[in-house]
Amino acid sequence: MxxxxxxxxxxxxxxxxxxxxxxxxxxxxxxxxxxxxxxxxxxxxxxxxxxxxxxxxxxxxxxxxxYHGFHTAPRGEHTCTVCVGTACHVRGAARLLEQVERDTGIGAGGTTPDLSLSVEEVGCVGACALGPLVLMDGEYHGDMTPERLSRLMKKALAAEEGS
Ligand code: FES
The missing domain is CATH 1.10.10 (Arc Repressor Mutant, subunit A)
Structure with missing residues (x-):
């Protein structure tokens, strides 16, 4: 062992x-x-x-x-969840996922090698009016753009480094 x-x-x-x-x-x-x-x-x-x-x-x-909520592989310290429900999809969820991949090198279902961030997709979380929607560590962030998402991830990861 x-x-x-x-x-x-x-x-x-x-x-x-x-x-x-x-x-x-x-x-x-x-x-x-x-x-x-x-x-x-x-x-x-x-x-x-x-x-x-x-x-x-x-x-x-x-x-x-x-159960979908359980994970059998190591998870990142932070979780970025992109809603890919219909309303968020229509408003550009795919561009958000592309941005995540550009910034981190990982796609949905992935975790960075340093275990700082996991990325997930989720179906509609019932806040379509805010779409496209991202949850960072469970906190809702609406009207998301690729640029804002980049900043949001940097801020979460910087907070981690500073702690
Ligand atoms: S489709 Fe994203 S919150 Fe409903």
């Missing part, structure tokens, strides 16, 4: 200790807590969860991959 895997196991054990009943019905809640801890679901954590609940690892992995 690598050092990273050993640390992941210890951190996962601390999360699992909050669920002393070892009830398989708590699986989804545990996965939420693990994702809050790691920003994704590391393999070691999924294995520890299976062992804690007395489930087969494939059962745990199956749930982790079934």
């Amino acid at each position: 690598s050092d990273t895997e050993a640390i992941d196991t210890i951190r996962a054990a601390a999360v699992l200790a909050r669920y002393p009943r070892r009830d398989p019905g708590d699986l989804v809640n545990i996965l939420h807590d693990l994702q809050a801890e790691f920003r994704y679901l590391p393999e070691e954590a999924l294995r520890e969860t299976a062992s804690h609940l007395g489930l087969a690892p494939t059962q745990v992995y199956g749930v982790a991959t079934f």
Whole structure:
């Protein structure tokens, strides 16, 4: 086991200790807590969860991959989510995604190698009047243009470097 895997196991054990009943019905809640801890679901954590609940690892992995909100690959410190619903698409969502790719080298579903930023697409989030819409770390930014998006990403990443 690598050092990273050993640390992941210890951190996962601390999360699992909050669920002393070892009830398989708590699986989804545990996965939420693990994702809050790691920003994704590391393999070691999924294995520890299976062992804690007395489930087969494939059962745990199956749930982790079934729900769209869970991530089984490392995530960036920041998340830039571009709405590609119909209204935002018509107003230029594709140009926003192109700008993200020009600035970061990654497309939707990707994460920068330094784990600073993940990029996602999402269907309509119900704020079409603000379109085209981008969510930066969950915060809504409407009437987005490629230039403003560039600045928004730079600001988020600069804040990270300064912290
Ligand atoms: S299509 Fe983007 S918020 Fe509705």
